[in-house]
Amino acid sequence: MDTQLKFKDIVRAEEHRRQDDLGRFEYSYKAEITSVHPLTEMENLYQIQIIDPEERRNFKFRPGQFLMLELPGIGEAPFSISSSPVMHGTVELCIRKVGNLTNFLAKVGRGTRVGIRGPFGTSFPMEEMHGQNILLIAGGLGLAPLRAPIAYVQENRSRFNNVDIIYGTKDPSQLLFTYQYDMWRKDDINLHIIVEKANKSWKGPVGMITKILEKMFSKRNDPFYKNTYAIVCGPPVMFKFVCNTLTEIGIPMQKMFVSLERRMHCGMGKCCRCNVGSTYTCLKGPVFDYWTVMNLKEAI
Amino acid sequence: MIFRVIDKEELRKLFYILVADNTVIGPVQKGTDRDGNPIYVFEEVFYFKDLKLHYTTTKLPAKRYFLPFKEDLSTFRINGNDWEKSVDYNIDRPYIFFGLHACDINALNKLDKVLIESVYPMPYYAAKRKNMFIIGFDCIPQPYCFCRSMGADTVLHGFDMYITDIGNRYFIEILSDTAYNFIKTINAKEPKESDHVRYMKTVAEKNKKFTAHVDTTDLTKILDMEFQSEVWEYWGEKCLACGTCSMVCPTCYCYGVEENVEIDLRSARKTKHLYSCNLIDFAEVAGGHNFRFERYVRLKYRYYHKHRGFVEAYEESLCVGCGRCGEACLAGITVPEVIASVRGEEK
Ligand SMILES: Cc1cc2nc3c(=O)[nH]c(=O)nc-3n(C[C@H](O)[C@H](O)[C@H](O)COP(=O)(O)OP(=O)(O)OC[C@H]3O[C@@H](n4cnc5c(N)ncnc54)[C@H](O)[C@@H]3O)c2cc1C
Ligand code: SF4
Ligand code: SF4
Ligand code: FES
Numbered sequence: 260m261d262t263q264l265k266f267k268d269i270v271r272a273e274e275h276r277r278q279d280d281l282g283r284f285e286y287s288y289k290a291e292i293t294s295v296h297p298l299t300e301m302e303n304l305y306q307i308q309i310i311d312p313e314e315r316r317n318f319k320f321r322p323g324q325f326l327m328l329e330l331p332g333i334g335e336a337p338f339s340i341s342s343s344p345v346m347h348g349t350v351e352l353c354i355r356k357v358g359n360l361t362n363f364l365a366k367v368g369r370g371t372r373v374g375i376r377g378p379f380g381t382s383f384p385m386e387e388m389h390g391q392n393i394l395l396i397a398g399g400l401g402l403a404p405l406r407a408p409i410a411y412v413q414e415n416r417s418r419f420n421n422v423d424i425i426y427g428t429k430d431p432s433q434l435l436f437t438y439q440y441d442m443w444r445k446d447d448i449n450l451h452i453i454v455e456k457a458n459k460s461w462k463g464p465v466g467m468i469t470k471i472l473e474k475m476f477s478k479r480n481d482p483f484y485k486n487t488y489a490i491v492c493g494p495p496v497m498f499k500f501v502c503n504t505l506t507e508i509g510i511p512m513q514k515m516f517v518s519l520e521r522r523m524h525c526g527m528g529k530c531c532r533c534n535v536g537s538t539y540t541c542l543k544g545p546v547f548d549y550w551t552v553m554n555l556k557e558a559i
Numbered sequence: 560m561i562f563r564v565i566d567k568e569e570l571r572k573l574f575y576i577l578v579a580d581n582t583v584i585g586p587v588q589k590g591t592d593r594d595g596n597p598i599y600v601f602e603e604v605f606y607f608k609d610l611k612l613h614y615t616t617t618k619l620p621a622k623r624y625f626l627p628f629k630e631d632l633s634t635f636r637i638n639g640n641d642w643e644k645s646v647d648y649n650i651d652r653p654y655i656f657f658g659l660h661a662c663d664i665n666a667l668n669k670l671d672k673v674l675i676e677s678v679y680p681m682p683y684y685a686a687k688r689k690n691m692f693i694i695g696f697d698c699i700p701q702p703y704c705f706c707r708s709m710g711a712d713t714v715l716h717g718f719d720m721y722i723t724d725i726g727n728r729y730f731i732e733i734l735s736d737t738a739y740n741f742i743k744t745i746n747a748k749e750p751k752e753s754d755h756v757r758y759m760k761t762v763a764e765k766n767k768k769f770t771a772h773v774d775t776t777d778l779t780k781i782l783d784m785e786f787q788s789e790v791w792e793y794w795g796e797k798c799l800a801c802g803t804c805s806m807v808c809p810t811c812y813c814y815g816v817e818e819n820v821e822i823d824l825r826s827a828r829k830t831k832h833l834y835s836c837n838l839i840d841f842a843e844v845a846g847g848h849n850f851r852f853e854r855y856v857r858l859k860y861r862y863y864h865k866h867r868g869f870v871e872a873y874e875e876s877l878c879v880g881c882g883r884c885g886e887a888c889l890a891g892i893t894v895p896e897v898i899a900s901v902r903g904e905e906k
Contacts, residue, residue, distance in 0.1 A: 263580035281682040331635040332820035332827025358845035527679035531813035537868030
């Protein structure tokens, strides 16, 4: 009898029913940075296109999902896809310079090749919101993940009732995507912007996002709240305040969606770095309804 | 299930048949500790006399063979703005594990659930796991073993054969066809009723030897209720946040990823290294915010993941009760004590 064990090559082992899944784990699409557009001192908008035409056609994502962006040798990190889901295989990422990878990215130009894995995570249930009013609420960099559902709304404007974007930053110099505000308004989206600290040229309101909400709600009525969904993106303190205000006026927690941010090293429920309470932000999130968030330990 | 009995001398024969053509990993002794107790480790074995089948517990699990502390996920050849990526699962041959205890095999079965049977199976682990030929070996409960409380003192699958010392002979349980064929090369017999009786007696005697226990009744709920309990701060005060508990744990799999460019600037690698949720920067994000800054919060999280989150997902705990973490902890923090204190039993 042959007493030497056979080596099982799982990549080729035909009996392994999830062979493709195994290969996908470390597979990255090769993509190219096709443009870099500075938005503020700290944030750039990168347009990134998958190189292979076939892969580009097949790459699909839903608003709210994220991907892992890798610069070989420098690092890999999660970023929300900040563009329309209709643009297959070309994504826009709005990235703030904060560390190793993000600072390095700011230095490389167009033409640089990056790896992308994903898309990962849960998304905003846009279809469920058809026929309803939507409040799109962002604080600071939170406008980056919000830009995908905004694009979805623009492309399907007739399917939604009232649409409001409520956006707040520390000061006017930090406002993102200023060049798009007119287009949003043209698409019958009410845009409310507020800053915490005004400068000389600022003519709009000053204060916190909740100030806008309170003013808005004083003019609307019960039937409005009954048929309203909210998507809230921003730092935990911000969405906690906002969601509590929304709860008080009668929007159910299951109709509010937030996106959580945690440290991530895999995006696939393996490294555990993104754990929140008893779950994984990368698998069961980043998009959670507020009811779930309230019931997760350590979430806010 | 197929059972066989062999005379003790036959095991040596089996070992040499296996080692002739394969790499065999087993428990060997590496000196003694301060108290004069033998220290055991899993290592490649060449001679039967070095294989210490009646070992207590190894300091480290056999983890480095299936979840190495450091391994490359991919390597890159860099060419200007462009690069080529290659992926290797870092295994080139099957390994025979001779003498794993039930707890350590159960640990592998738990890891399989997250690392193979989940949405994104992890090929680096799967490739190694599918190339493990496992011979389990019955153990003697130590004072720190609470595997029985965790339902991990016996193992039902995930191995090829399992050997129990029934005094005069070895009783063997055979699960795989490969194991069946190996057994055919030595003199093995169908067990008689008297062997069955001896086996059951051995098991009953072993069961009497367990001294450490953990009460897992309703534990998921209790952990939720006691989330704000001050006992966590008590243990957090003691904890050194060294991460040793995760390193010695057969079921801890958390990791970090790091990328580096080689000095020649023409190649780069993406490396995974095992991490511990007790280390300070486990949940720290760019910009300096740390979701688990306090030591006690991190310590609590380790228990919460093993005894709450994992149970919610898989209906079993991510702890096999091997007691290694408690034995290795310089602060003397043990699972039975922590759980008892959370349950309000004692401190
Ligand atoms: C779901 C999700 C969506 C995100 N979307 C955006 C976005 O649209 N725009 C944007 O600017 N930032 C976004 N971030 C934050 C972004 O991931 C971090 O800014 C980035 O990881 C920093 O990487 P670095 O290498 O520059 O920092 P370093 O401090 O050098 O970090 C090293 C590594 O730690 C991990 N890490 C550090 N901080 C974070 C963090 N905040 N989140 C996750 N992992 C982290 C990463 O693996 C990173 O590569 C998002 C994070 C998550 C979880
Ligand atoms: S529990 Fe013990 S082994 Fe674990 S980190 Fe704390 S001091 Fe280290
Ligand atoms: S947590 Fe401790 S007792 Fe449980 S499996 Fe890990 S090392 Fe063993
Ligand atoms: S990012 Fe690794 S588990 Fe979620």
